[in-house]
Amino acid sequence: MTFSGSLAGLPSFMAYMGSAIAFFIVFQIIYTLITPHHEFKLIRQGNLAAAIALGGTLIGFALPVSNVIAHATSLMDFAIWATVALVVQLLSFIVTSLTMKTLSARIERDEVAAGIYMAAVSVSVGMLNAACMTPAY
Template sequence: MFSQLLGSLSGVLPFIAYFLLAMGLLAIFVRLYTWLTPHHEFALIRAGNPAAATAFGGALIGFALPLSSAISHSLSLIDCAIWGAIALLVQVAAFRVMRLWLTDLSERISRGEMACAILLASTALSVGLLNAACMTY
């Protein structure tokens, strides 16, 4: 029974390593994304702006989806970090493209306009799903 328990716990160290890497990449994504967006997500969310929370939540999930795929399909921590960085860049690029299409996107989110927030969140989720699927090959 003790050997079964040790066998079950053999994956704890890789779990911790990948989880810490994922949390680090998520922190980098949050910092970079909030730095690149003209609106101030955390201040808007603290003020009760649902549009900012919706858009930012979509971006977080849109990044976490391909990051989880990178974790599942990577060969090593370095491989995972590389694909996580690619996921980060793709998600940031998606936001940049949306800003080209809707030039007043940040102002509208700052005003709490949900239509733009839902579109931005949906775009982030869609791009994240496609990004995750592309990482499986």
């Protein structure tokens, strides 16, 4: 294989990576807007619960998005399924916070257990989300 042959996939890599980063940023913005607590302020103050919760949520979103990249047939296909992943992950926060009404306040108080719980829910939903997005051949 030639050097130029090795780089033949570079345009696709750049397109998918750029799109994935854009979705990641959009997800993070929307997520931090819908949560009652202010993640970045809390994290800057050293709040471990907020860092754990946000970190788990970002991993939970990245899991299905990475699976979509691996199986997408086009950038449009990727965008559609990445949007589905985004909505599912946001809904997981909404449902979790409705189930545990004090979740946000507990994260604000730096209760690590609440942060771990939110992270675990997010990663779990992300894993299920990713598995459901794998095409059945």
